[in-house]
Amino acid sequence: MSGDIVEVTERGAQKKPIRLMAAACRNMGIGMNGHLPWDLPSEFRFFLNTITSVCKPGKKNLIIWGRTSWFSCPENVFPLPNSINVVLSTRLRSVPEHAHYLCEDFDGMIHLASLPPLSSLVETIWILGGAQVYKQALEHPWCDHIYLTxxxxxxxxxxxFPNFDGNIFKKQDRFPGVSDEIQEENGIKFQFQVFKKES
Incomplete structure (x- = not known):
């Protein structure tokens, strides 16, 4: 799977679940100067484990990064298992190292995921930011869950992190595989949360 730059040429149709993964502080802030403002290794491990987990052997997840999110990720986490990395950017002209595809926009990514060869390979689309990418994902009909620490x-x-309607995306009291306990690391308390879209 060599690095490819993808353009939208036609509309695809094969639906894939879109899920958002983020951590936000009290004012819903998710970053500062291109980096996370906190250091929470266990939260980061949860993040990596969740986005790389697949239910069926041989499947992969499509991991969607905005340009700033991509370059803020520590390089030592790559290669991510069970993952195909897509960077969204109008500025980049070549696929970054460790990424598989470069798309100009969100629609380009949907096109990529909807058609062969990825339509049969991809299990879940994970959105990792930034703010504008999250906003577009929230508005997309395929979006079904928000994982928001x-x-x-x-x-x-x-x-x-963009505002979202709590009547549409409802906070789950219990969610399989996700601890609901308040945890603490480096003097910072945090809690994993999952919001599920009500159909």
């Missing part, structure tokens, strides 16, 4: 502290941020 509640960082119970105040941090200066310049990027924020």
């Amino acid at each position: 509640n960082i119970m502290a105040d941090f200066d941020c310049d990027v924020f």
Whole structure:
């Protein structure tokens, strides 16, 4: 799977679940100067384990990164198992190292996921930011879950998770495989949360 730059040429149709993965502090901030404002290794492990988990052997997840999100990720996490990395950017002209595809926009990514060869290979589409990519994903009909870690502290941020309707995406009291206990690391309390879209 060599790096490819994808253009939208036609509309695909094979639906894939779109899920958002993020962590936000009290003011819904998710980043500062292109980096996470907190250091929570166990939360980061949960993030990596969740986005790389597949139900069926041989399947892969399509991992969607905005340009800033991509370059803020530590390089030592690559290659991610069970993953195909797609970077969304209008500025980049070549596929970044460790990525598989470069798309100009969200529609290009949907096109890529909907058609062969990825339509039969991809199990879940995971959205990792930034804010504009999250917003587009929330508005897409395929979006069914938001995994949003509640960082119970105040941090200066310049990027924020978009508002979403709590009547449409309902917080789950219990969700399989996700601890609902308040945890603490490096003096920071946090809690994993999952919001499910009501059909």
